[in-house]
Amino acid sequence: MLNVSGLAVARGGVCVLSGVGFTLAPGQALILRGPNGVGKTTLLRTLAGLQPPLAGSVACGEDVIAYAGHADGVKPTLTVTENLTFWAQVFGGGGIGAAMAAFDLDGLADRAAQNLSAGQKRRLGLARMMVTGRPLWMFDEPTVSLDAASVGLFETAVRVHLAGGGAAIMATHIDLGLTDARVLDLSPFRPQPGGVRTGNAPTGDEAFL
Amino acid sequence: MLNVSGLAVARGGVCVLSGVGFTLAPGQALILRGPNGVGKTTLLRTLAGLQPPLAGSVACGEDVIAYAGHADGVKPTLTVTENLTFWAQVFGGGGIGAAMAAFDLDGLADRAAQNLSAGQKRRLGLARMMVTGRPLWMFDEPTVSLDAASVGLFETAVRVHLAGGGAAIMATHIDLGLTDARVLDLSPFRPQPGGVRTGNAPTGDEAFL
Amino acid sequence: MMPELGKYAVEVISAYVVSVALLGGIVWASLREGARVRRELRSVEARRDRADG
Amino acid sequence: MQHKDSVPISRRMSLWEYANPKKFMQVSGAALPWVGGLAALCLAVGLIWGFFFTPDDFRQGSTVKIIYIHVPAALMGINAWLMMLVTSLIWLVRRHHVSALAAKAAAPVGLVMTVIALATGAIWGQPMWGTWWAWDPRLTSFLILGLFYLGYIALWAAIDNPDTAADLTSVLCLVGSVFALLSRYAVLFWNQGLHQGASLTVTQDNPISDIYYWPLITSISGFVLLFLTLVLVRTRTEIRRRRLQALLNRERMA
């Protein structure tokens, strides 16, 4: 479903990760780990096609990835239902009932998103992934602000998605209950400072070195 | 240091918590818990004096509380040093060296805040508390986006603060290593639906009921 | 019936028409909004009274 | 509003906080039909009398009939703002909810009155001054008053929390009144030389004859009563809206 090899990514003109490679088959989940600032967000944005890689390749079908970043993509003045319906329509997907139920949003259906608490807003952001109908979900720190019960809802949703032939990648600092997910620690992929300079860590500045 | 009794707080005209009471002495820490949307943020803002309580009292000296909310109060275009120095000056405090060291920010000193990763920015926000010189720290989900090592730094900083006669209140969903902190679960303080209607849960709307 | 308005007929009549239309508009809007809110309030109160038993 | 409540007696003590929306609903509910009926009567009599049964002025021709709308509307445009100022002050000092809501309810009515005065003035200006609009001080300050209404209404509409909105709009109303006064003087200063003069004060110089005076008075009282009726109706709506919101909030908590 996703095949990454020799990937190098940069942020602010600095190469932060290089030589990243992995494959992901349907039904699998991959958890990205690494200390703050190692480049998890940068890597996910590259995979989602939002920024070009410095080197290496990302092999992935069209219209496969759904991406959920630090921000939720939620309009504060629209209600929970309106927000979800909009994304369902954009992705040509079906109903929003399942997503509302899975993230326990039914009680909040007519609340404007700006009146949600931090965790409730996050749940709405996560529910959005279910209405995209995309097979590969990518999350950047999905459990921020969530309480234990909501983290449970999230795990269940991911498990159901995997069982249905989907796949998921998530960057997170906490331990999720997804015991059979693979874990990829990004620390070893930091470009070596003393190493060959431009060989395996090319940046946009390469031409000036 | 802080004495709260019979406190009721409202958000969006709805009473979300009532009858909250506790005291906090120097050297103590209190952890607020409760599911998403129970009213932790609202309670903290009320304690910090940013919104008036519906009922009850908050007894607390002048210039005692330093508050850190969901947002960090960090100017994206200023560097880490400039940001910290500014807050140190506003609070008439001293140097920023200790805070920089405690949150491992020395390596980032001259980086503009907008170029920090999510966790690095959070560390900067937490470091701000150390330069306020205030004895009572209040955090709203301090460990969001932090990796394990940074959470360790945070715990150490809080422990040192407590040992020095300070106190701390924090709302969080994860388990911190602060084993001797008291935990206050907010769920029981939700106003009873079936109970006396306006008796113990007065809101601004009372006049209309 | 109609009074003789002379050469200013258009002005006078249009002034009256515009004003009456504006007044009618605000009256109508006020009443309609009032009726709508009252209806909603009734339904909510009925629901609540039922819940109270 | 009739519903049994199980509130302890002790909490009913604060009269301003608690009892007033209810009392207001009772009193206004009883008064409304009378005020409304009287308003309709006065308006109908005044306007019909003015339109059909007054003679033409020797200089202004039949356009003088516009006065029965123009002057009452202009008066109400100004006085509605004054009323909002007073009710805003009451809200800021006494925190009396009905007061804030009455100010909110009056604003659109005041705006409509202002617009009517402007429109009829413009229509009247075409035959009298040969132009729809001139930057005469009085007209200009009226236009600025209209802008204040717009800003005030927009601010109410933009804020969700009703008490916050009441506070902020009240502050705006106070500050705005000061600046409206300042603007009035500024405008007088600005257009001294080109002042349109005569036409506006015609009826003041030579005291208006009875034949125009009585229908005008009837019409003015009609406008006053209509304003009162509308404000009552709209305030009642606002109170109901608040109550509706309060009930929904309560439901949500359960």
Next chain:
Amino acid sequence: MIALLRRDMAVATRAGGGFGLGLAFFLVVVVLVPLSVGPDTAVLSRIAPGILWLGALLACLLSLDRIFALDFEDGSLDLLATAPLPLEGAVAVKAFAHWLTTGLPLTLMAPVLGVLLNLPVPGYRWLLASLLLGTSALSVIGAFGAALTVGLRRGGLLLSLLVLPLYVPTLIFGAEVARRGAEGMPVATPLALLAGISLGCAALMPFAAAAALRVNLR
């Protein structure tokens, strides 16, 4: 696409969405002109077509950041870029929604404000026509400018600065149509040029805007 149009309209017309405020700004600018220039009617009616055009342009300009900035801040733009819509289409729809909620109401209001500035009677028709054509160009060009500045904080003023020079041709021809109309001169040539600009912009700008957006999302 329809969903996007509907959502954008809903967001714009919801409380605080900015619909109506553009109109109010237009009104206020037009009112302030006599206050600053002085109440001389001859001068005012001479500059009326130009000022009306300028006021409409400024009101349009100020609401431009609505097109993308909000969607960027709350992350919707990232998601739209990965959605199964061509980004060009999304840009065009968003520009159209902006025109419907800004340009169109401005156009309809302009004649009323013309009265305040003593616009000569024959001018009204051509003012309307030129604004109707011109504001659509303003919206599409503005969408391009908004796409260029979308990632920047407080892009608002920078946006104005970038877009204003791009508005120059539209403004010149539009104001020329209105001025000639007001003075009773023939308007065919500038009107044709204005129409050309509008059509060209509507056809090409969405591509430029989508390209800029892609770069900014990196």
Next chain:
Amino acid sequence: MIALLRRDMAVATRAGGGFGLGLAFFLVVVVLVPLSVGPDTAVLSRIAPGILWLGALLACLLSLDRIFALDFEDGSLDLLATAPLPLEGAVAVKAFAHWLTTGLPLTLMAPVLGVLLNLPVPGYRWLLASLLLGTSALSVIGAFGAALTVGLRRGGLLLSLLVLPLYVPTLIFGAEVARRGAEGMPVATPLALLAGISLGCAALMPFAAAAALRVNLR
């Protein structure tokens, strides 16, 4: 206080902070006026003082939301409200910083733009004087408007709508000074009135603004 002033200045002058953009907007508006009104020098020099004042006012207006909105978004305002500064003082300092980074540069730039509009020679001195006095009033009044709208999303246009009527007296007296100056008439009276307005606003508005801010932070 000094720290706050310094920080606000630093944020404003840092890249993307908006310093310079107000100036650019002023420049562009003044350039667009001849394009829309037509190139007749007599007309232009007649309306020059008014247009310069209006342009400065609009440029000032557009940068108003900088005063509080950014601080609100990133949480600094909550923290400032709990800091050991009186909020009134903070408001005054922030308005002053806004004036230093907007009103002052606008004033200094106005004479240069006066050349573009053929402002008569005696006008320059009084244009400078009136802008110097007037823009300070604009900043303080603007701070009040910004405080009223700070919590609202896209408060920008609403802010303009609320503030513009409040600007009317300042604008009238300011433009009157500049116009009379340009025509060689005595300017003492409007200048005194302008000074009165500026002083009154500077003394009273911070209190109103701080009150509005407190309500908004609730």
